[in-house]
Amino acid sequence: MRKAFNSVIQVRACVLEPRGWGPCSAWTRRLTHSCSALVYRWHGAHSDVVRMEELPLPAVGQNSVRLKMLAAPVNPADINMVQGTYPILPPFPAIGGNEGVGEVVEVGSGITSLSLGDWVIPVDAGFGTWRTEAVCDADDLITVPKDISLLGAATIGVNPCTAYRMLQDFVHLRPGNTVIQNGANSAVGQAVIQIAAAMGVKTINIIRDRPNRWELVEELKSMGADYVVTEEDLQSSEMEKIFKDVPKPKLGLNCVGGQSAGLLLSHLDNGATLVTYGGMAKKPLPLPAKFLIFKNINLRGFWMTQWKRNNREDLTLLQSMVGALSGLVRSGQLSPSPCVQVPFSLYRQALEATVSSHQRKHILLM
Amino acid sequence: MRKAFNSVIQVRACVLEPRGWGPCSAWTRRLTHSCSALVYRWHGAHSDVVRMEELPLPAVGQNSVRLKMLAAPVNPADINMVQGTYPILPPFPAIGGNEGVGEVVEVGSGITSLSLGDWVIPVDAGFGTWRTEAVCDADDLITVPKDISLLGAATIGVNPCTAYRMLQDFVHLRPGNTVIQNGANSAVGQAVIQIAAAMGVKTINIIRDRPNRWELVEELKSMGADYVVTEEDLQSSEMEKIFKDVPKPKLGLNCVGGQSAGLLLSHLDNGATLVTYGGMAKKPLPLPAKFLIFKNINLRGFWMTQWKRNNREDLTLLQSMVGALSGLVRSGQLSPSPCVQVPFSLYRQALEATVSSHQRKHILLM
Numbered sequence A, B: 001m002r003k004a005f006n007s008v009i010q011v012r013a014c015v016l017e018p019r020g021w022g023p024c025s026a027w028t029r030r031l032t033h034s035c036s037a038l039v040y041r042w043h044g045a046h047s048d049v050v051r052m053e054e055l056p057l058p059a060v061g062q063n064s065v066r067l068k069m070l071a072a073p074v075n076p077a078d079i080n081m082v083q084g085t086y087p088i089l090p091p092f093p094a095i096g097g098n099e100g101v102g103e104v105v106e107v108g109s110g111i112t113s114l115s116l117g118d119w120v121i122p123v124d125a126g127f128g129t130w131r132t133e134a135v136c137d138a139d140d141l142i143t144v145p146k147d148i149s150l151l152g153a154a155t156i157g158v159n160p161c162t163a164y165r166m167l168q169d170f171v172h173l174r175p176g177n178t179v180i181q182n183g184a185n186s187a188v189g190q191a192v193i194q195i196a197a198a199m200g201v202k203t204i205n206i207i208r209d210r211p212n213r214w215e216l217v218e219e220l221k222s223m224g225a226d227y228v229v230t231e232e233d234l235q236s237s238e239m240e241k242i243f244k245d246v247p248k249p250k251l252g253l254n255c256v257g258g259q260s261a262g263l264l265l266s267h268l269d270n271g272a273t274l275v276t277y278g279g280m281a282k283k284p285l286p287l288p289a290k291f292l293i294f295k296n297i298n299l300r301g302f303w304m305t306q307w308k309r310n311n312r313e314d315l316t317l318l319q320s321m322v323g324a325l326s327g328l329v330r331s332g333q334l335s336p337s338p339c340v341q342v343p344f345s346l347y348r349q350a351l352e353a354t355v356s357s358h359q360r361k362h363i364l365l366m
Helices: A076-083 A150-154 A159-169 A187-199 A213-223 A238-245 A258-265 A289-293 A304-310 A316-330 A344-356 B076-083 B150-154 B159-169 B187-199 B213-223 B238-245 B258-265 B289-293 B304-310 B316-330 B344-356
Strands: A031-040 A051-058 A064-074 A101-107 A119-122 A133-137 A141-144 A178-181 A202-207 A227-230 A251-254 A273-276 A285-287 A298-301 A339-343 A361-365 B031-040 B051-058 B064-074 B101-107 B119-122 B133-137 B141-144 B178-181 B202-207 B227-230 B251-254 B273-276 B285-287 B298-301 B339-343 B361-365
Touching: A031 A133, A051 A133, A064 A076, A064 A119, A064 A150, A064 A344, A076 A344, A101 A150, A119 A150, A141 A316, A150 A316, A159 A187, A159 A251, A159 A304, A159 A316, A178 A187, A187 A202, A187 A213, A187 A251, A187 A316, A202 A213, A213 A227, A227 A238, A251 A258, A258 A273, A258 A285, A273 B289, A285 A289, A289 B273, A289 B298, A298 B289, A339 A344, A344 A361, B031 B133, B051 B133, B064 B076, B064 B119, B064 B150, B064 B344, B076 B344, B101 B150, B119 B150, B141 B316, B150 B316, B159 B187, B159 B251, B159 B304, B159 B316, B178 B187, B187 B202, B187 B213, B187 B251, B187 B316, B202 B213, B213 B227, B227 B238, B251 B258, B258 B273, B258 B285, B285 B289, B339 B344, B344 B361
Parallel strands: A178 A202, A178 A251, A202 A227, A251 A273, A273 A298, A339 A361, B178 B202, B178 B251, B202 B227, B251 B273, B273 B298, B339 B361
Antiparallel strands: A031 A051, A064 A101, A064 A133, A064 A361, A101 A119, A119 A141, A285 B285, A298 B298, B031 B051, B064 B101, B064 B133, B064 B361, B101 B119, B119 B141
């Protein structure tokens, strides 16, 4: 059972601050450390509301740990949270950032699951990863192997997990089956290509036409994409050629919406499932009744944040997924998306770049 | 597993005719009876292509029966089949009609499941019910109790079955739960109202505004409809009032599509399922990504014809559903849709009336 979803959910923030900073701390208030953090106290444009502040940290209690943040991405969803347009919003004052990797530097006396030096990532959205240090419950973290790259660890918890779950949870895919996706050049799309290739599943990858199209086609093929087509190709004989070689897709993945998703829909196999996880075109998918009635297409949605909450009580599923993905990173089958590393002090550039272009992920280095 | 669906499926016709009439008869060709039937030999407007013909019937074999058709509806899908626009089409020459009730008048020596005098309805679409008599495999028929009305028996196999399955197969509904549907005045819609009421499930029923609106509202309420609203009401405070009294719907039923279905979608509960079984507006449903991603709405389709084929090998599920629905008819909880009875010889009027208006079902009496 999925938990009920309200249009705006207040997240349980792990901002642990002196009195007046919210209800979440039950720990001793011996202030022994402080951290730099990107704080916002109301919603608005990031340039207007996000400020770097020096914040005191509470002492580590019996069941908590202190971690030094090593790297944290700036994702579009983080910006939407700052703007107040995302469906979950942390209480004010809030620290930005939902994803990132930290190193455990102090461990409460009651903790056995984490050790000094462990790399950890947050379990839930709303952690507030844009800071140099944090103190939080050990239960709010899971470990990541230290033998993968720092950037791989910092970016493993959202996009590769989204790709992994969508390939696992909706259709039983076997080697030789086909998946079709739009937005194939997105971070999730690239993870889909690589994870599907590791599963022996064929991918048909839809991109928008662009001046450097063939460069991108080659890049995606080098990751394991079987076919890379444009939205125009979806209406041409190109698709017939492809379906002479591979079966029609049992699974479609849609992060675009609008006409693009409508075209994708028309190429699905009978009884297939279309999973929507984004709506970049900001237009509704036009859904003709015939696909539902006569082709028995099933339309579902996926939201990683909700999945993590649904599985909050038993972290073994999340930990085992991160383990499996780390294995793919280690073996070279899954590479982190191209990214730009930015010193923490230059955070304004990283935030601005994320708003103006989604091409490369910006990673803050603490 | 659902069987694969092709864009046009050739149905296994039960037209049993002399050589040259198709491949389906393995029976002895002693011709002992004949029947009148509404035959078409190519697709087109019903007035151009459907003709009453006198056809010879094969003798009854060991595993077959002869039945006298008593009553058969003219449904919009029958007309679409004649036009060649329906996704399943019988081979030519074809006899029209997919639904109806017959009485067994001759039984093959190997048959134990049927007796003389039994009322029977076809298991599958494409039977060709617009005829006075038929000879077919006993396996192509199931029985209907004779203590319900003839019109109830003639119309039980498609629309009430559609309503029943949609209320049973997608969401586990409990008394007090809510279902919302558009096209509430359709034959399926009226069956939904009555079956849901018998289940203790609340219904919110959407109709188009019309001059005799309050008359229709009262009619649907007398069937058990809890709320009857117009498409305009869906955008007004009317819905807030309703949701003070009943929970948000876990199940939505859509036979309209277009903006109407989009409005219906916005009133579903988180995690609800929208089942589409028709597209009367002939416009795609505009589907915003947020309903899939953040409200976890699941969109499915339902087609009674396919369901019957999926369950073709084991008829107990179909027989028990017809038994349950007959029970509701017997107890007065489910009434056949209003219908006009037309003598078989006046079939042209019945076909024409079905094309020009869907308000009342036209039933051919043989």
